[in-house]
Amino acid sequence: METKRAATRLAALGHEKRLAVFRLLVQAGPEGLSAGVIGEQLGLAPATLSFHLAHLSRVGLITGRQESRFIFYATNYAEMDDLLGFLTQNCCNGGSCLPKTLAANTQAKRRRSSPKTC
Amino acid sequence: METKRAATRLAALGHEKRLAVFRLLVQAGPEGLSAGVIGEQLGLAPATLSFHLAHLSRVGLITGRQESRFIFYATNYAEMDDLLGFLTQNCCNGGSCLPKTLAANTQAKRRRSSPKTC
């Protein structure tokens, strides 16, 4: 059941254009970017972009907020965090493993008993 | 071009059964598991499993080695590592960000001594 959730999110990121959108938003930070700006940056037709934004939004990776005539989309950092945590869980029983990932997992474990800091 | 590679890998993981296979292998460690064992664990028809293993293999996330009559599949840790690194690159220009992810990226930075803003 949890695997299904992770899979739908990974599938959402598993499309070149959507991944590009997502990375753009990750880099943009909490402020986010308006749909128009995203479309301009990536050269996507409005309908196509809207489709992908809706997709990313539906699986919880981004959220949109209306601001005057624009809609700003921003990364949902907490959900992305969960996804990465899921991917690095139970990594090879402590054997030789992912350098970065193992580090991330250790950090994650350490963090889980305390509130978020960044 | 690099985004495309990451996207194909994420897409490969973005399928419930394949993600389950992958996690099983991550937990199994470098030794890996034979196709038969994987199929048994996850209740997949041989042909279906083979299709998914080939898919994961083609995008570089796992590799198979023949051992007697069996084929053992194991996680390609380095490639997975790269993928996670890609996802956490250029994270929100130092603003409030991914807790776990940020930690991962910091480790990555330390390991590679490459400039990552996070």
Next chain:
DNA sequence: TCCATCGTTCAAGTATTATCGAAATGATTG
């Protein structure tokens, strides 16, 4: 009010992906 702008939704065509039975391959053993 009228018009332009921003973005979404709809509809329909096209393309890609998943599934699994059956047959083929490849390795091992008697």
Next chain:
DNA sequence: CAATCATTTCGATAATACTTGAACGATGGA
């Protein structure tokens, strides 16, 4: 070499996803 076992490949079918033009609703400015 024949039999057996593990896995893959083939082929057909079903399902899902992507793209885009056109129409629509909402907002803000003249």
